[in-house]
Amino acid sequence: DTGVSQDPRHKITKRGQNVTFRCDPISEHNRLYWYRQTLGQGPEFLTYFQNEAQLEKSRLLSDRFSAERPKGSFSTLEIQRTEQGDSAMYLCASSLVSTPNNSPLHFGNGTRLTVT
Amino acid sequence: QQQVKQSPQSLIVQKGGISIINCAYENTAFDYFPWYQQFPGKGPALLIAIRPDVSEKKEGRFTISFNKSAKQFSLHIMDSQPGDSATYFCAAISGNTPLVFGKGTRLSVIA
Numbered sequence: 073d074t075g076v077s078q079d080p081r082h083k084i085t086k087r088g089q090n091v092t093f094r095c096d097p098i099s100e101h102n103r104l105y106w107y108r109q110t111l112g113q114g115p116e117f118l119t120y121f122q123n124e125a126q127l128e129k130s131r132l133l134s135d136r137f138s139a140e141r142p143k144g145s146f147s148t149l150e151i152q153r154t155e156q157g158d159s160a161m162y163l164c165a166s167s168l169v170s171t172p173n174n175s176p177l178h179f180g181n182g183t184r185l186t187v188t
Numbered sequence: 189q190q191q192v193k194q195s196p197q198s199l200i201v202q203k204g205g206i207s208i209i210n211c212a213y214e215n216t217a218f219d220y221f222p223w224y225q226q227f228p229g230k231g232p233a234l235l236i237a238i239r240p241d242v243s244e245k246k247e248g249r250f251t252i253s254f255n256k257s258a259k260q261f262s263l264h265i266m267d268s269q270p271g272d273s274a275t276y277f278c279a280a281i282s283g284n285t286p287l288v289f290g291k292g293t294r295l296s297v298i299a
Contacts, residue, residue: 076231105286114194114277114289115232128286163231165287176222177287179231 076180093183097166107163194290207265211278218280
């Protein structure tokens, strides 16, 4: 399977702990996105990278959140000092950007975070 | 501010019937309108997409109708099957802006 891979699938943590999620995009895709999805809602944009450059961050992304994409390959999303409101599904997606049109976003199956 | 408004929130359709989900948008810069299908425990998967230079796109049992002047687009699922039961999201994107999603429609197809 050469789709978008996310790890772990599930994470339960206590409030105040730090957590880190990993995303491996489709290999030839140069753009990588992080979204957050809560129950009964559509995915909400958090941030995205083109290659290794982080191009945009949503106002939803507080200072406790940080994302990296070293060498433009896999990406990590870290949440420091987790809060119960951080409980959600964290989705990663990737796409190939080329002029003039972008390819569609391909999503992974997400990491479900539960903060107790 | 909801950039893409989706309705209905939930939908129950008899097997063999037509499922219709509607979306409306405000940003006229949007130039790509995909629909995603999501099953429980899975990420959204691209179902079908349309660009605003066409009014309709059909792929198998799935059709997108697009009304540029009304800034509306809809998904029609013909001959709905129990396996189509899922949550459907409309979305929109322009240039280099991130994809924005509607809130989703939970479809249940009953036999």
